[in-house]
Amino acid sequence: MMLTVKVGKEKQDIIIKPDQQVQEVCRCLFENGCFSLTWKEEMQVYSMRQKAYINPALTFMQGSIYNGDILLLYM
Numbered sequence: 001m002m003l004t005v006k007v008g009k010e011k012q013d014i015i016i017k018p019d020q021q022v023q024e025v026c027r028c029l030f031e032n033g034c035f036s037l038t039w040k041e042e043m044q045v046y047s048m049r050q051k052a053y054i055n056p057a058l059t060f061m062q063g064s065i066y067n068g069d070i071l072l073l074y075m
Helices: 022-031
Strands: 002-007 010-015 044-047 052-054 070-074
Touching: 010 022, 022 044
Parallel strands: 002 070
Antiparallel strands: 002 010, 044 052, 044 070
16 A cells, blocks of 8 residues: 655655554664654654554554555654
């Protein structure tokens, strides 16, 4: 499924598997230089579709994050 991940004014469109863990995917994006900020474990994930914060320890499926959602990451 395809999602958009935003950190401040930076954004990345990504393709993921629903059974992947949210925090693992986000950490990989930071480690691979997709965002200028440094990864922090206390990151918060906000789903624009649900208009709610998501537990990053869950998988995308468990967190009800679906194709086309936009996730905002806050440090």
